[in-house]
Amino acid sequence: MNRREFLGRGAAAGAAALNAFPYRLFAGAKKQAGDRVSLGPAGVAVTRLAMGTGTNGVGGSSNQTRKLGIAGLGDMLRAGYDQGVTFWDSADQYGTHPHLKEALRRVPREKVAILTKTHASTEREMRADLDRFRRELGTDYLDVLLLHCMMDADWPQRKKGAMDVISEAREKGIVKTHGVSCHTLEALKTAARTPWVQVDLARINPSGVAMDGKPDAVLPVLRQMKAAGKGIIGMKILGAGRLRNRADECLQYALSLDCVDCFTIGAENREELAGLVKKIEAASTRG
Numbered sequence: 001m002n003r004r005e006f007l008g009r010g011a012a013a014g015a016a017a018l019n020a021f022p023y024r025l026f027a028g029a030k031k032q033a034g035d036r037v038s039l040g041p042a043g044v045a046v047t048r049l050a051m052g053t054g055t056n057g058v059g060g061s062s063n064q065t066r067k068l069g070i071a072g073l074g075d076m077l078r079a080g081y082d083q084g085v086t087f088w089d090s091a092d093q094y095g096t097h098p099h100l101k102e103a104l105r106r107v108p109r110e111k112v113a114i115l116t117k118t119h120a121s122t123e124r125e126m127r128a129d130l131d132r133f134r135r136e137l138g139t140d141y142l143d144v145l146l147l148h149c150m151m152d153a154d155w156p157q158r159k160k161g162a163m164d165v166i167s168e169a170r171e172k173g174i175v176k177t178h179g180v181s182c183h184t185l186e187a188l189k190t191a192a193r194t195p196w197v198q199v200d201l202a203r204i205n206p207s208g209v210a211m212d213g214k215p216d217a218v219l220p221v222l223r224q225m226k227a228a229g230k231g232i233i234g235m236k237i238l239g240a241g242r243l244r245n246r247a248d249e250c251l252q253y254a255l256s257l258d259c260v261d262c263f264t265i266g267a268e269n270r271e272e273l274a275g276l277v278k279k280i281e282a283a284s285t286r287g
Helices: 003-007 010-019 063-082 097-104 123-137 160-171 185-192 215-227 244-256 270-285
Strands: 036-039 044-047 049-052 087-089 113-118 142-150 175-182 199-203 231-235 262-265
Touching: 044 049, 044 113, 044 142, 049 063, 049 270, 063 097, 063 270, 087 262, 097 123, 113 123, 123 142, 123 160, 142 160, 142 185, 142 199, 160 175, 175 185, 175 231, 185 199, 185 215, 199 215, 215 231, 244 270
Parallel strands: 049 087, 049 262, 087 113, 113 142, 142 175, 175 199, 199 231, 231 262
Antiparallel strands: 036 044
């Protein structure tokens, strides 16, 4: 069985991956958390690992904000920067814009890529979010802006007003690239065939935990996206924490996927972040 066959086995293969993981099928060239990746048609430069700030993020807070506060999360983002991880993943829903602003006080803006997400649907909502997000973050532009948590297949019709404003912002240089995060398979399929989507944030891990479907259903859609030139950021790499005790297997799986450009994981302290940086390099070549 070769690696591609294994990846196509779906749920059964995913379960096998976490019970008796076939490391030799996933071993490859050395990859590091700080590797530079060109994301999507705009070629936005990001690092292989994005520092997630929204673990259990809802209602304007997250594990990171609750545990670390503005100064603590700002320090952790700076610690990631010092380790070469310069891709920061935030969202209005997480309430982490002020925390990124704090980190930017000590980090050159042009040296980091900032991703954030909006729940706006209308033109008016999106214009207000663009102004507020930049003010909260302390920046004139956003590297990646995503419509957050698409669940319905017809999301382009419901989000047209916001999408038009984001397209205009891209033409003006306020947004470098844009797309969606998806939380159902039907929404993901719509994203794959929607030209407006330049970047997709997709849930992927070898066992299908906290995903839009089993790997054998999700991977063909991600490959369709990749073939169309879209950038793909993986999320739920550790199954929303439920696969944390299998981090080596999950990281090696994500690193092996030819349809995933980079991925986001939300460390909750500096020690956990440093451990992830080390594990990514080790997982990429473990045989």
